[in-house]
Amino acid sequence: MNPYDHIKIEKKWQKIWESKKPNKVKEDTKKKKFYALIEFPYPSGSGLHVGHIRSNTAMDIICRKRRREGYNVLYPIGWDAFGLPTENYAIKTGIQPSIVTKTNTDIFRRQLKAMGFSFDWSREINTTDPKYYKWTQWIFLQFLKKGLAYKKKMTINWCPKDLIGLANEEVVNGKCDRCGTIVEKKEKEQWILAITKYAERLDKDLDETDFLEKIKIQQRNWIGKSEGAEIDFIINGDENKIKIFTTRPDTLFGVTYIVLAPEHSLVKKLILKVSNKLEIEKYISDIKNKTDIERTDAKTDKTGIELIGVKAINPANNDELPIWIADYVLADYGTGAVMAVPAHDERDHDFATKYNLPIKEIVLADKKEIIEKYGTAITKFKLRDWIFSRQRYWGEPIPVIHCEKCGVVPVPEKELPIKLPKVKNYTPSENGESPLAGIEKWVNTKCPNCKEKAKRETDTMPNWAGSSWYYLRYADIKNNKKFADKKNLEYWTPVDWYNGGMEHTTLHLLYSRFWHKFLFDLGLVPTSEPYKKRTSHGMILAEGGEKMSKSKGNVINPDEIIKIVGADTLRIHEMFMGPFDQSIIWDSNTISGSRRFIERVWKLQEKMTAGESGLSTSHATKIDPLSPKGQSLDLIIHKTIKKVSEDIEGMRFNTAISSMMILLNEFEKIENLNRDQYEIFIRLLAPFAPHITEEIWSNLKNKKSVHISDWPQFDHAKLVENTAKIMIQINGKVRGMIDGNIEMTEENIKKIALNMDEIKKWINGNEIKKVIFVKGKLVNFVI
RNA sequence: GCCGAAGUGGCGGAAUUGGUAUACGCACACGACUCAAAAUCGUGCGGGGAAACCCAUGAGAGUUCAAGUCUCUCCUUCGGCACCA
Numbered sequence: 001m002n003p004y005d006h007i008k009i010e011k012k013w014q015k016i017w018e019s020k021k022p023n024k025v026k027e028d029t030k031k032k033k034f035y036a037l038i039e040f041p042y043p044s045g046s047g048l049h050v051g052h053i054r055s056n057t058a059m060d061i062i063c064r065k066r067r068r069e070g071y072n073v074l075y076p077i078g079w080d081a082f083g084l085p086t087e088n089y090a091i092k093t094g095i096q097p098s099i100v101t102k103t104n105t106d107i108f109r110r111q112l113k114a115m116g117f118s119f120d121w122s123r124e125i126n127t128t129d130p131k132y133y134k135w136t137q138w139i140f141l142q143f144l145k146k147g148l149a150y151k152k153k154m155t156i157n158w159c160p161k162d163l164i165g166l167a168n169e170e171v172v173n174g175k176c177d178r179c180g181t182i183v184e185k186k187e188k189e190q191w192i193l194a195i196t197k198y199a200e201r202l203d204k205d206l207d208e209t210d211f212l213e214k215i216k217i218q219q220r221n222w223i224g225k226s227e228g229a230e231i232d233f234i235i236n237g238d239e240n241k242i243k244i245f246t247t248r249p250d251t252l253f254g255v256t257y258i259v260l261a262p263e264h265s266l267v268k269k270l271i272l273k274v275s276n277k278l279e280i281e282k283y284i285s286d287i288k289n290k291t292d293i294e295r296t297d298a299k300t301d302k303t304g305i306e307l308i309g310v311k312a313i314n315p316a317n318n319d320e321l322p323i324w325i326a327d328y329v330l331a332d333y334g335t336g337a338v339m340a341v342p343a344h345d346e347r348d349h350d351f352a353t354k355y356n357l358p359i360k361e362i363v364l365a366d367k368k369e370i371i372e373k374y375g376t377a378i379t380k381f382k383l384r385d386w387i388f389s390r391q392r393y394w395g396e397p398i399p400v401i402h403c404e405k406c407g408v409v410p411v412p413e414k415e416l417p418i419k420l421p422k423v424k425n426y427t428p429s430e431n432g433e434s435p436l437a438g439i440e441k442w443v444n445t446k447c448p449n450c451k452e453k454a455k456r457e458t459d460t461m462p463n464w465a466g467s468s469w470y471y472l473r474y475a476d477i478k479n480n481k482k483f484a485d486k487k488n489l490e491y492w493t494p495v496d497w498y499n500g501g502m503e504h505t506t507l508h509l510l511y512s513r514f515w516h517k518f519l520f521d522l523g524l525v526p527t528s529e530p531y532k533k534r535t536s537h538g539m540i541l542a543e544g545g546e547k548m549s550k551s552k553g554n555v556i557n558p559d560e561i562i563k564i565v566g567a568d569t570l571r572i573h574e575m576f577m578g579p580f581d582q583s584i585i586w587d588s589n590t591i592s593g594s595r596r597f598i599e600r601v602w603k604l605q606e607k608m609t610a611g612e613s614g615l616s617t618s619h620a621t622k623i624d625p626l627s628p629k630g631q632s633l634d635l636i637i638h639k640t641i642k643k644v645s646e647d648i649e650g651m652r653f654n655t656a657i658s659s660m661m662i663l664l665n666e667f668e669k670i671e672n673l674n675r676d677q678y679e680i681f682i683r684l685l686a687p688f689a690p691h692i693t694e695e696i697w698s699n700l701k702n703k704k705s706v707h708i709s710d711w712p713q714f715d716h717a718k719l720v721e722n723t724a725k726i727m728i729q730i731n732g733k734v735r736g737m738i739d740g741n742i743e744m745t746e747e748n749i750k751k752i753a754l755n756m757d758e759i760k761k762w763i764n765g766n767e768i769k770k771v772i773f774v775k776g777k778l779v780n781f782v783i
Numbered sequence: 784g785c786c787g788a789a790g791u792g793g794c795g796g797a798a799u800u801g802g803u804a805u806a807c808g809c810a811c812a813c814g815a816c817u818c819a820a821a822a823u824c825g826u827g828c829g830g831g832g833a834a835a836c837c838c839a840u841g842a843g844a845g846u847u848c849a850a851g852u853c854u855c856u857c858c859u860u861c862g863g864c865a866c867c868a
Binding site for chain 1: 784785786787788789794795796797802803806807808809810823847848849861862863864865866867868
């Protein structure tokens with residue numbers, strides 16, 4: 001037997017798979033389909049991350065199992081290649097982003113292939129390919145047509161380092177999600193996608209999905225649905241009314257004052273009537289100078305000022321209420337105005353205490369009645385519309401033209417794609433314009449409508465655009481008439497199982513659900529939800545629990561590990577490390593255990609292939625040896641088949657591997673292992689370690705690949721244990737053990753137990769008050 | 784503050800869902816092989832105790848014949864949201 005040479009074996013089979021393309025799939029209506037998806041990677045300059053390997057291996061195992069269960073499995077891969085890091089690298093080095101992307105995807109592709117993942121490489125996509133982003137642009141035009149893409153001058157979150165506008169989802173604790181710089185406010189015309197139009201459905205339709213509960217909860221929190229009522233408060237001696245939003249109309253009788261957000265449009269009008277105009281103006285300008293972090297920090301004291309001279313009237317009891325403006329009321333939620341009920345609401349209470357406002361005991365009213373009499377039932381969401389334009393180069397150009405006469409004119413669909421022109425300087429400008437604005441030849445064009453001189457839009461789309469629909473393109477990547485043919489979509493979609501990171505829950509996952517629903521409404525996709533099931537992997541962290549990053553120099557390079565121990569060992573190691581859904585700290589020292597396991601699997605072949613006739617005879621005589629513990633080996637094997645099968649589906653890869661280790665330990669102890677039994681083991685291990693198992697499988701003179709062999713089925717009959725160790729307990733503590741039969745009766749066991757010295761000792765003449773009997777498990781004497 | 788997840792050996796972690804706590808692996812110790820080392824194989828490995836036994840699953844109570852698992856109170860860690868009316 002040759003020593004295990006992972007380099008030779010892995011190269012050999014990868015070459016064969018490369019030429020035979022065993023995982024290339026066709027739409028085959030006779031077969032049940034299984035569409036498995038992992039988040040396509042951003043091809044960064046630091047190469048494949050061990051975290052990619054974790055999630056890709058997990059889904060690879062599931063796919064390999066499903067193929068062998070008869071499914072037609074689509075497991076595709078591509079590149080989400082637009083984005084800032086590539087562009088920043090281009091700025092630094094002067095190398096074109098498209099070239100950087102090519103270099104990086106080549107590296108990623110090589111690394112993924114070296115891991116033996118069973119992707120259908122014939123369906124590889126790249127979001128930066130004009131043939132791909134033609135359709136990203138096309139979908140944008142559909143949004144525009146339906147009025148769901150609009151341009152608006154607004155205060156946006158501006159990252160002064162990246163020189164880019166950010167979506168709400170990209171601002172974390174007032175900082176840029178990408179670089180950590182404190183976000184500034186900037187007035188700018190922006191393209192917006194009206195995701196809020198879909199808020200209700202994005203919330204409700206989660207019910208239909210099989211997403212992990214924590215994912216549903218996080219999305220629901222983010223969408224922030226709350227049901228309540230709008231109630232108008234008349235202003236004394238003024239034709240204007242204050243419309244407030246409340247989730248507790250039943251507390252209307254406890255209202256003691258009204259609060260407007262400082263930015264509320266009514267403030268400008270009411271200020272003309274008040275006696276403290278100057279103070280109010282000063283207050284408002286002070287607020288404007290605060291950053292979001294300063295203003296929204298719940299720990300800082302609430303501030304406010306009364307509009308002296310105007311009063312609002314409570315419609316329920318005609319109380320005259322003071323009107324305040326305060327920073328704790330947000331302009332962009334609800335109506336930007338609240339009715340304050342200090343007896344009920346903690347924030348109102350704090351504020352009332354601070355400013356000596358009355359606190360009135362409340363009697364709860366009938367909610368429905370209040371709404372009927374004084375207001376309108378309404379549902380509000382925290383979700384904001386999606387700021388969709390970026391002032392950068394490396395993204396899809398937004399396909400519209402600005403004409404002085406005709407305004408915003410969509411690029412005619414037949415002119416798509418609007419390709420990114422080559423640029424010399426990728427640096428964005430301080431005034432917030434995309435580098436594209438500097439390319440006059442590209443910018444200056446003709447209006448498709450009136451044929452007069454016009455200018456192209458120079459903003460590009462965010463990196464979330466291409467990933468919002470990529471799973472649809474996999475169904476039909478070569479189509480140049482549609483983003484994907486309906487027939488293909490009907491066969492493959494929805495995605496059956498999508499695994500990805502929790503960090504995308506309120507970004508990519510939400511955005512793509514939104515796009516999908518929009519396309520569904522246009523009749524372009526067959527289902528209203530894109531993904532049936534969504535699971536999530538835990539992150540792999542560097543020592544000390546930190547994120548791995550190039551700048552910290554704590555990145556683990558998979559190439560080195562593959563070279564030293566092999567891809568199969570790395571796969572096993574990452575799956576064995578710990579529970580798949582939990583984050584874990586990388587520890588290179590423990591890989592040796594997985595390598596030892598793989599080597600012992602390799603060595604076990606000797607028992608099979610040793611001797612000239614070893615192979616065929618052991619196949620024929622099927623003896624079922626007993627394990628040293630006296631259990632039938634068949635029983636252990638069938639238990640393992642059950643465990644591995646169930647654990648794969650439940651993503652409990654760590655325990656699946658441990659059960660295979662246990663089986664291997666048994667195999668090693670047994671002299672006359674028969675070939676069928678060993679082959680079952682190899683077939684179970686194959687999804688985890690595809691190279692070594694394929695090699696062993698062929699050494700065992702099997703003609704076809706192990707990866708198309710049937711998935712082992714366990715036999716219920718063989719799972720029945722008839723021997724059992726029966727515990728004898730005294731007061732719930734184990735004091736003895738009987739080797740017995742699972743069918744033994746209570747009387748029988750009692751008789752034996754009461755004769756055992758170690759039991760007699762404990763009973764010692766005490767009265768037996770009660771006996772608990774669990775068949776095949778235990779007898780408990782209560783004394 | 785609210786929502787969610789989790790606290791088990793020196794370490795990563797198991798535990799048929801209420802029935803032998805610490806599977807599997809790492810590390811460690813001893814032994815075999817070797818001139819020697821590495822690798823490999825074998826044995827041991829929660830704590831206390833000479834033993835009988837006793838004590839241990841973040842802390843404390845409770846339910847139960849029996850609790851890592853169920854209930855309550857509290858503590859800690861990690862994620863998410865956060866002045867959302």
